[in-house]
Amino acid sequence: MKIILNNRNESLEADQLTINELLVVKNFTFKMLVVKVNGELVRRRDFDSTTVKDGDDVLVLHLITGG
Amino acid sequence: MTLPEQISNYLKQFTVGIAGCGGLGSNCAVALARVGIGRLIIADFDIVTEQNLNRQYYFHDQIGRLKVHALRDNIQRINPDVVVKAFDMKLCVSDVIELFSGCNVIVEAFDKAEMKQMIIETVLTKMQPKPLVVGVGMAGWGKSTIIGARNSGNLFICGDEVSEVSDELPVLAPRVGMVANMQANEVLEILLKDFRPTN
Secondary structure, eight states: OOEEETTEEEEESSSSSHHHHHHHHHHHHOSSSEEEEEEEOOOGGGTOHHHHETOEEEEEEOOOOOO | OOOHHHHHHTTTTTTEEHHHHHHHHHHHHHHHHHHOOOOOEEEEOBBBBBBGGTTTOGGGGGGBBBBHHHHHHHHHHHEEEEEEEEEEOOHHHHHHHHHHHSSSSSEEEEEEEEHHHHHHHHHHHTTTTTOOOEOOOOSOOOOOGGGGEEETTEEEEEESOOOOOOOSSSSSHHHHHHHHHHHHHHHHHHHHHTOOOOO
């Protein structure tokens, strides 16, 4: 599938992935993060039940301490 | 009126909420005060310490004071026309909604990743379409060019998104100031969207 991840085009082998699978595949390792799919926030408890499909626009934001 | 006067006059109608008054919040608030924002709602539970002075907009004679009170004083010394509402509290979900629902834009200026996540989830799920400007990744020094800004709908992200504070990588004035001023710059872009100067 082809998705937009953090404003970049990405081609992935799988036809679809859960959020948790996508985070592993793309190496997002921080504990604290925010995920939006097609503009909608996905809560952490839904990371295993929400899937990313061809054409989706995904934002993954690492939350980093400091400020 | 000169253009800066027109901008200041136009910005008087707006209220900005600042969640946290450390390195990001104090510097962002001062930038917004200088350009003439109408009202600032600032919240923090902490006091000024000597260790804060390497990056936060406080003075040596303010050590020991509540940050929200010291920052209110500093803002009003710069621009007495800014109305500052100061809240000495550690924010939870319901506080964010109550304090900031009347704001035109909210600036996330917390230190802890957990608090950043809390306010992003709160604003994105319960306060849409409120714009939220967050600061993520500014520890260390150098690497000016990896600091950037991007947005996804009403979530605006400033910072390098990688540099986490640690014993080896402290947060210092230059980079936190860059991100704080970038946040203020995003706020201006949002608020000045419909601004039209007159000759």
